[in-house]
Amino acid sequence: MKRPISFEIEKGGAGLARAGVIRTPHGGIQTPAFIAVATKATTKGLGSFMYPQMGIQAVIANAYHLYLTPGEKIVGHAGGVGKFMAWDGPTMTDSGGFQVFSLGEGFGKKVSKISVEEQPREADIAVWDEDIATSHGKLAIVDDEGVTFTSHANGSLHRFTPERSIEIQHALGADIIFAFDECTSPAAGREYQKEAMDRTHRWARRSLIAHRQNIDANAQQGLYGIVQGGRFEDLRLESARTLAEMDFDGYGIGGSFSKEDILGILEKVNRELPEEKPRHLLGIGEPEDLFIGVAAGIDTFDCVLPTRNGRNGTVYTFFGKTSIELAEFSEDLRPIDPDCDCFVCKQYSRSYIRHLFKSGEMLAGVLASAHNMRFLTRLAEEIRQSILDGRFDAYKEEFLGRYSS
Numbered sequence: 092m093k094r095p096i097s098f099e100i101e102k103g104g105a106g107l108a109r110a111g112v113i114r115t116p117h118g119g120i121q122t123p124a125f126i127a128v129a130t131k132a133t134t135k136g137l138g139s140f141m142y143p144q145m146g147i148q149a150v151i152a153n154a155y156h157l158y159l160t161p162g163e164k165i166v167g168h169a170g171g172v173g174k175f176m177a178w179d180g181p182t183m184t185d186s187g188g189f190q191v192f193s194l195g196e197g198f199g200k201k202v203s204k205i206s207v208e209e210q211p212r213e214a215d216i217a218v219w220d221e222d223i224a225t226s227h228g229k230l231a232i233v234d235d236e237g238v239t240f241t242s243h244a245n246g247s248l249h250r251f252t253p254e255r256s257i258e259i260q261h262a263l264g265a266d267i268i269f270a271f272d273e274c275t276s277p278a279a280g281r282e283y284q285k286e287a288m289d290r291t292h293r294w295a296r297r298s299l300i301a302h303r304q305n306i307d308a309n310a311q312q313g314l315y316g317i318v319q320g321g322r323f324e325d326l327r328l329e330s331a332r333t334l335a336e337m338d339f340d341g342y343g344i345g346g347s348f349s350k351e352d353i354l355g356i357l358e359k360v361n362r363e364l365p366e367e368k369p370r371h372l373l374g375i376g377e378p379e380d381l382f383i384g385v386a387a388g389i390d391t392f393d394c395v396l397p398t399r400n401g402r403n404g405t406v407y408t409f410f411g412k413t414s415i416e417l418a419e420f421s422e423d424l425r426p427i428d429p430d431c432d433c434f435v436c437k438q439y440s441r442s443y444i445r446h447l448f449k450s451g452e453m454l455a456g457v458l459a460s461a462h463n464m465r466f467l468t469r470l471a472e473e474i475r476q477s478i479l480d481g482r483f484d485a486y487k488e489e490f491l492g493r494y495s496s
Contacts, residue, residue: 096313107388155187171264313340401460
């Protein structure tokens with residue numbers, strides 16, 4: 092049977108960097124690519140009609156949240172998550188594995204996918220997705236079969252197993268779905284990381300069986316396995332080798348890293364994964380992270396930061412991040428970034444956007460978020476072109492030299 096997801100490598104670059112195309116039932120994704128997060132079938136503040144203007148090729152929604160509201164049956168009845176949100180391009184859904192982590196081992200903490208080494212382990216935890224980390228109930232029990240949790244909406248009891256997660260994702264109808272996994276905290280020790288990794292591998296096999304047994308879904312949706320193992324290189328490599336032996340359509344790299352060891356681990360992990368399959372880095376996607384990931388063989392990224400930063404007044408420029416609310420911008424009639432091609436920078440000034448923030452206007456966060464999203468999609472486009480042109484390392488040095496100056 093022809094698989095619904097295929098991947099063509101157009102050109103390799105320095106190291107593991109590569110440019111390619113992921114083909115899905117709803118169109119192609121030119122890689123490397125930044126995937127917009129649409130957790131609840133919406134990218135915060137940005138309507139799907141705006142996606143083409145921002146260069147968004149695909150979105151990733153979350154099975155946990157759409158299961159709770161409006162329910163996978165309603166989304167399925169609408170024709171799947173893409174049609175539900177009026178988007179005709181490629182879609183992905185995360186399995187809800189991060190919720191296992193944020194509800195269970197990470198409950199009561201603000202836990203990040205990347206830890207900061209300079210601070211004490213329990214004090215370094217930062218919000219990865221504030222909306223996800225705070226929108227849950229007060230109970231989650233993880234066992235070898237799945238996770239039992241209460242709804243943040245009404246306290247009702249629910250149960251996720253690998254089979255149930257796949258069933259929900261089948262109903263949601265995304266082109267690419269993910270195996271149910273347990274995403275661990277950067278603070279977790281080796282013993283728990285090993286336990287969670289082994290459980291993730293068992294859940295991966297069960298997810299794969301549940302998917303392949305549904306003939307209709309198997310013909311329309313691709314399934315990615317998720318590499319776990321935390322910050323421990325040997326566990327990551329073991330996870331990659333174990334999952335590489337399973338018949339997945341692609342692979343996600345999940346869990347937690349430190350900035351210092353992310354590059355080394357990613358590169359070694361990707362050398363263990365099948366070269367012909369696409370690789371997605373879950374929940375990580377700041378500008379500098381894209382270069383780290385691409386150099387290590389990552390094809391697609393997702394991250395909530397462009398819209399969260401935008402809502403908080405932080406904007407990306409080619410000379411680094413800045414707060415648009417600074418007093419120095421009060422009379423500045425230049426765009427956020429004169430080199431940016433987004434519709435925000437073509438029409439609005441720093442002064443005007445600062446005024447919107449200071450006035451508490453809703454449009455402020457919309458414009459800043461739209462700019463940030465285009466900044467990242469354009470960066471991915473330029474990284475891709477640099478690989479095709481055989482100058483990835485030169486472009487990386489050029490961009491980071493300006494961005495960090």
